[in-house]
Amino acid sequence: MRxxxxxxxxxxxxxxxxxxxxxxxxxxxxxxxxxxAEPDLSQRPVADTLTxxxxxxxxxxxxxxxxxxxQGRHTGQRVFERHELAERLLRSLGLREASAHExxxxxxxxxxxxxxxxxxCRLGRLGAMLDEGVIRLCDAxxxxxxxxxxxxxxxxxxxxxxxxxxxxxxxxxxxxxxxGPITVEAHGARLALGRGxxxxxxxxxxxxxxxxxxxxx
Amino acid sequence: xxxxxxxPSPLLPAGTPPQAKAGAEPTLVLVGNANVGKSVxxxxxxxxxxTIGNWPGKTVELANGTFxxxxxxxxxxxxxxxxxxxxxxxxxxxxxxxxxxxxxxxxIDVLDSTVLERNLYLALQLRELETxxxxxxxxxxxxxxQGLDIDTExxxxxxxxxxxxxxxxxxxxxxLLVETALAHAGKQPAPAPRYGRExxxxxxxxxxxxxxxxxxxxxxxxxxxxxxxxxLERDPEMERLLAGFPEVVAEAQSIAAELEAVxxxxxxxxxxxxxxxVAGRIAAAAVHRSxxxxxxxxxxxxxLLLHRVLGWTALVLVMFAMFALIxxxxxxxxxxxxxxxxxxxxxxxxxxxxxxxANFLWQGLIxxxxxxxSVALPYLVPFYVIxxxxxxxxxxxxxxxxxDTIMHRLGLHGKAFIPIFLGYGCxxxxxxxxxxxxxxxxxxxxxxxxxxxxxSARTVVILGLVGAxxxxxPAVSLYLLxxxxxxxxxxxxxxxLPGENVGLIMEMPRLRNPGLRLSLxxxxxxxxxxxxxxxxxxxxxSFLLFVLEWLGWLQPIAAFLAPFTQTVLGLPPVTVIVLVxxxxxxxxxxxxxxxxxxxxxxxxxxxxxxxxxxxxxxxxYVPCISTIAVFRREFGTRMAxxxxxxxxxxxxxxxxxxNWVWRLAGMIVG
Numbered sequence: 001m002r003x004x005x006x007x008x009x010x011x012x013x014x015x016x017x018x019x020x021x022x023x024x025x026x027x028x029x030x031x032x033x034x035x036x037a038e039p040d041l042s043q044r045p046v047a048d049t050l051t052x053x054x055x056x057x058x059x060x061x062x063x064x065x066x067x068x069x070x071q072g073r074h075t076g077q078r079v080f081e082r083h084e085l086a087e088r089l090l091r092s093l094g095l096r097e098a099s100a101h102e103x104x105x106x107x108x109x110x111x112x113x114x115x116x117x118x119x120x121c122r123l124g125r126l127g128a129m130l131d132e133g134v135i136r137l138c139d140a141x142x143x144x145x146x147x148x149x150x151x152x153x154x155x156x157x158x159x160x161x162x163x164x165x166x167x168x169x170x171x172x173x174x175x176x177x178x179x180g181p182i183t184v185e186a187h188g189a190r191l192a193l194g195r196g197x198x199x200x201x202x203x204x205x206x207x208x209x210x211x212x213x214x215x216x217x
Numbered sequence: 218x219x220x221x222x223x224x225p226s227p228l229l230p231a232g233t234p235p236q237a238k239a240g241a242e243p244t245l246v247l248v249g250n251a252n253v254g255k256s257v258x259x260x261x262x263x264x265x266x267x268t269i270g271n272w273p274g275k276t277v278e279l280a281n282g283t284f285x286x287x288x289x290x291x292x293x294x295x296x297x298x299x300x301x302x303x304x305x306x307x308x309x310x311x312x313x314x315x316x317x318x319x320x321x322x323x324x325i326d327v328l329d330s331t332v333l334e335r336n337l338y339l340a341l342q343l344r345e346l347e348t349x350x351x352x353x354x355x356x357x358x359x360x361x362x363q364g365l366d367i368d369t370e371x372x373x374x375x376x377x378x379x380x381x382x383x384x385x386x387x388x389x390x391x392x393l394l395v396e397t398a399l400a401h402a403g404k405q406p407a408p409a410p411r412y413g414r415e416x417x418x419x420x421x422x423x424x425x426x427x428x429x430x431x432x433x434x435x436x437x438x439x440x441x442x443x444x445x446x447x448x449l450e451r452d453p454e455m456e457r458l459l460a461g462f463p464e465v466v467a468e469a470q471s472i473a474a475e476l477e478a479v480x481x482x483x484x485x486x487x488x489x490x491x492x493x494x495v496a497g498r499i500a501a502a503a504v505h506r507s508x509x510x511x512x513x514x515x516x517x518x519x520x521l522l523l524h525r526v527l528g529w530t531a532l533v534l535v536m537f538a539m540f541a542l543i544x545x546x547x548x549x550x551x552x553x554x555x556x557x558x559x560x561x562x563x564x565x566x567x568x569x570x571x572x573x574x575a576n577f578l579w580q581g582l583i584x585x586x587x588x589x590x591s592v593a594l595p596y597l598v599p600f601y602v603i604x605x606x607x608x609x610x611x612x613x614x615x616x617x618x619x620x621d622t623i624m625h626r627l628g629l630h631g632k633a634f635i636p637i638f639l640g641y642g643c644x645x646x647x648x649x650x651x652x653x654x655x656x657x658x659x660x661x662x663x664x665x666x667x668x669x670x671x672x673s674a675r676t677v678v679i680l681g682l683v684g685a686x687x688x689x690x691p692a693v694s695l696y697l698l699x700x701x702x703x704x705x706x707x708x709x710x711x712x713x714l715p716g717e718n719v720g721l722i723m724e725m726p727r728l729r730n731p732g733l734r735l736s737l738x739x740x741x742x743x744x745x746x747x748x749x750x751x752x753x754x755x756x757x758x759s760f761l762l763f764v765l766e767w768l769g770w771l772q773p774i775a776a777f778l779a780p781f782t783q784t785v786l787g788l789p790p791v792t793v794i795v796l797v798x799x800x801x802x803x804x805x806x807x808x809x810x811x812x813x814x815x816x817x818x819x820x821x822x823x824x825x826x827x828x829x830x831x832x833x834x835x836x837x838y839v840p841c842i843s844t845i846a847v848f849r850r851e852f853g854t855r856m857a858x859x860x861x862x863x864x865x866x867x868x869x870x871x872x873x874x875x876n877w878v879w880r881l882a883g884m885i886v887g
Contacts (some may be wrong), residue, residue: 150486155305159722161489162301164335167482168490177525180622181631181721187493188500189335192618194630194721 012049014079015040017058020068021076030066032123051126051151055136055202061127133205137173138182138198144172145203152200160201163191170206242283243402244292244320245395248312248343249327250336251298252611252726254355256280258327258385259295260735262395269742271850277311278652280742286395294321300724302342303485304454306655313454316346317439322402324350325394330360330367330382331727333504337376337496338489344376344409347440351398352380358387359727362513366505375499377407386732409442410499412491419476419484420445423469430465433458449473450485515728522615522728532619535612536638543599543642544673550595558587577763585759588802589752589843594744600639600646601743605736607635611726613653621721627704628711630654630721633663637703640670644844647672648851649747658716661852665710665860668840668848669703671696674803675836681807683832686820691829699836702867747847754846759801771797786834786869787876788827789814796838803841826879830872838868 019038023030036046050066053059058072068076134148147169150157164187165171172185181194193201249255259267263282272279280295296315297308304310316324326343328336333354343350354360354367369380379397383390411417423445436444436458447455448469456466473484480487522528565583566575607613617631624633636650647667651660671679684692765771771794775782779790791813799806810831811817819828839845839861849857 153719156719156722157483158301158303158305158485159719161486162303162338163722163724164338164493166486166489166493169493175523177622181618183523183618183725187332187334187338187497189332190725192614192621192631192721192723192725194621194625196625197720197722 012044013053013058014075015044016046016049016053017068017072017076018079018083020059020066021073021080024068024073024076031064032066035066047123048151050123052199054123054126054130055139055199061123061130063127064124066123129202129204134202135204136199137171137184137193137201137203138176138195140173140203140205142173142176144170144206146170146206147201148204149202150200151202152197156197156200160197164189165191165193165201171203242290242292243322243399244294245398246315246321246324247293247295247327248316248324248339249298249355250300250329250339251724253298253327253329253336254385255295255298255327256609256739257732257735258325258353258355258383258391259293260738261385261388261391262293265738267742269739269746271746272311277307286399289399291395291399300339302339302346303450304452307657308655310454316343316348317443318435319348319438322349323398324348325353325398326350327353327355327383327385330354330357331363331365333367334493334496334500337499338492340376341410341492341495344378344406345440345443345446347406347409347443349401349404349406350378351394351401352376352378353390353394354380354382355385357382357390358384364507366507368503368505371503372499375410375503377409410495412488412495415476415479416449416488416491419449419472422472423448426465426468426472430462433461445469446488449476450488451483452485519615519728522612523618528615528619532616535616539603539607540638540642543596543603543646546599547596547643550598551591554587554591554595558591561587577767581760581763581767582756584763585756585801586752588759589755596643597646597744597747598740600643600650601740602736604635604646604650605739606731606733608653609729609731609736611728614723614725617721617723618725625720627662627666627707629659629662629666629707630719632721632723633659633666636663636667637670640667640672641676642673644668644670644672644840645751645847648844648847651851656716656719658714659719661856662707662710662714664848664852666703666707668844668860668864669699669706669837671699671836672803672840674841678803678807678835679832682810682819682828686823687825687828691825695829695832695836698833702837702871750850751843751846754849755842758842762798762801765797785873785876786830787880788831789823792831796834799835800839800842800845803835806835826876826883829879830876833875834868834872836868837871838865840864 016035019035019040020030023034028034032047032050035041035050050059050061053072054061057069058075060067060069129148137145137147147165147167149167150160150165152160160166165184169186173182174185174190175183179195181192182198183190183192185191247255247259259280259282263284266284267280267282269278269280271277277297282293282295284291284293294315296312299306299309299312301309302313302316304313315321324343326340328340340352352372354369354372357367360367367382369382373380379401381390381394381397383394385391412420420442424441427441427444436455444455448459448466449472451470451473459466476484476487482490522531562579565579568575570578604613607616613632613635616634619631620634621631624631624637627633632654633651635653636647639650640647644667647670648664651664651667654660654663679692679695683695765774774797775790775793778793782788782790782793792810795806795809795813798809810819814822816822823831840848845857845861848860852860
């Protein structure tokens with residue numbers, strides 16, 4: 001389930017990774033609340049971005065503490081250095097950072113304690129799932145998977161459930177186009193799912209030794 | 218989006234009182250998933266006694282027909298293809314409103330026998346409505362070919378309604394189907410299959426809750442179990458119907474929350490999973506695979522059509538063939554019609570009517586109709602046939618699959634490719650083609666983008682003016698500029714229109730023989746529908762223009778706007794008249810321009826800059842009147858006005874910008 005209806009964009013990811021990298025170099029550990037308090041992230045859907053990043057294996061979630069994987073650190077460092085350079089250029093042009101505005105955002109964002117706690121809880125659950133080998137359907141190779149969670153908006157969730165791709169359903173990935181849509185078989189019917197849709201379906205592989213009999217191919 | 222209150226009367230075909238139950242003309246209602254052969258069944262039953270129209274106020278196709286069966290007149294309503302009775306798409310909303318209000322005497326649920334499990338999901342939801350129903354297991358011939366042996370009695374016993382095997386394409390089983398349906402019309406069927414204990418307990422609690430309140434008549438007509446299930450699912454439509462009972466809705470939600478706490482998922486997801494569990498159990502028990510069919514020819518063809526490289530090659534070939542066919546056939550037919558109409562005009566003026574009357578009749582009334590016929594029909598007929606073939610063969614879904622990645626960049630999904638591509642030919646079929654998408658929001662974005670793409674009439678202006686007198690690359694630059702505008706408009710609309718970008722979630726139907734007869738039949742009925750809604754607008758528009766001209770108001774208007782035209786756009790004042798008439802038919806713009814300027818050598822009287830700006834404005838400003846008519850029909854009067862006005866503003870603003878940039882560049886260089 002998502003808080004925000006808006007799509008997570010590249011900037012969201014990059015800002016998030018950059019903030020994590022900066023905090024890491026400062027020797028600080030980062031929790032969700034810490035990240036939300038970061039001025040650069042104040043206007044962004046932090047929890048959902050972290051969900052995506054965790055699924056992309058750019059970050060690790062452990063006991064509400066977020067840390068970078070080597071892959072994520074690489075991106076974070078790159079973005080950080082790029083920003084440093086841009087900032088130096090701007091400063092040499094005589095521009096000053098508008099810090100008052102960011103300070104205001106920070107104060108505003110931390111007020112909703114309940115929402116932060118709920119997001120923490122969700123991320124914690126996600127961390128546990130990732131340890132059990134949960135991946136996004138768009139990253140899945142051909143084969144059988146069980147749907148664990150739909151991290152999609154309301155309409156999309158309902159549509160997927162109606163088409164037989166709800167939590168608990170077994171789907172078989174048949175065809176994948178790189179950076180494109182996939183086709184899956186669910187309840188004997190064949191479906192096409194856009195890449196964005198497949199990225200929001202979290203699945204766990206159905207192991208061969210499972211009691212569930214494999215449907216005839 | 219606001220829905221009108223559920224009033225049964227407008228949903229039923231004209232001339233049928235909503236209370237018409239058994240005794241008068243019994244009404245059969247066809248329901249089913251998309252691609253199960255429902256339209257084939259409908260056509261097999263009704264033959265030519267049918268009409269295709271729109272659901273009142275909705276852009277959902279409504280087909281209804283009549284037929285004579287064993288001496289009785291029967292009526293059939295074909296509901297749109299749906300996967301569920303949730304109300305997240307127009308189709309589902311329309312179907313549910315129709316079914317839940319108890320219109321029709323018996324429901325015939327058409328199922329694809331080869332995908333029984335998924336099809337039973339909808340059947341279970343229909344059973345929740347507790348209306349008299351028959352299940353038609355269609356496509357039994359294909360199921361037999363695949364080595365599937367289906368136990369209909371077991372399904373009938375489990376589902377509580379009769380089951381009949383049919384092969385609609387060959388007309389098999391239809392008589393038994395209608396007989397069974399009539400025998401069960403108006404009779405209370407057996408109770409619906411039950412779901413898991415926890416869900417049923419929650420349902421019982423909500424039902425108890427409902428019993429304590431005096432509910433509105435719109436809800437009391439529905440079975441309490443259905444209402445309870447929908448409340449647990451937090452169905453927005455049901456919550457809207459019960460808006461006057463916030464305490465009931467709140468209590469139902471807290472019951473749903475308890476259910477959710479146990480399962481860790483939303484109640485709607487739990488109930489969906491329960492239905493699939495029942496469907497899976499029934500399908501597993503009833504379907505026996507006697508032999509494992511080998512990969513059929515269709516499957517091998519499918520791998521080719523979906524292949525990353527070969528699939529795209531095939532797609533490009535199909536698109537070009539389609540384009541060539543529509544515009545070869547269309548252009549040829551339009552030429553023939555224009556010739557015939559010219560002869561007709563001559564004959565008309567030879568009738569000896571007084572000049573005033575002849576002008577009034579011809580220019581004011583007849584010309585508009587003829588313009589509509591010669592613009593729309595030659596392109597619409599091949600378009601309708603091809604679209605119908607693509608749809609019925611299942612190739613449309615393959616196209617959507619392949620183009621999904623590209624369209625995603627515009628904030629749309631794969632299905633939007635077709636209308637936007639068609640826009641290069643004619644905006645009218647392009648706007649109508651947006652219907653293949655489920656969501657209003659996606660339809661609207663694709664519809665707007667399709668009108669921004671230069672249609673063949675605008676291509677005539679671009680090539681005839683800029684291409685011929687300015688140069689090849691300036692003409693190409695107009696196309697590139699247009700692509701950029703389409704791209705930016707797509708991004709902008711996607712960001713600012715309310716609603717979620719749903720992405721592609723689509724069934725991939727089996728590839729099959731589309732059946733040309735069915736396509737031709739559908740084309741005929743859709744054309745009739747088009748004529749009925751578009752022609753009045755076209756005639757009214759051309760009449761209005763005639764009156765303006767007749768009153769001699771056009772020259773004063775042009776003179777009044779001259780300062781704007783000359784200074785801001787840098788165009789001669791007469792171009793205003795051309796642009797106004799261009800709304801009727803954009804390819805006329807060039808002919809009129811020649812008439813008003815007194816020469817077809819545009820290079821002598823217009824500068825390169827003027828021609829470029831004029832072509833740019835023609836390219837972008839309000840689509841022609843036929844397009845406005847279909848746009849109004851698909852998206853409502855308000856949207857048609859808004860989009861037309863917005864496109865005029867965009868065209869003028871861009872025209873002015875190009876004019877001034879050009880002028881400034883000229884000053885700097887010169």
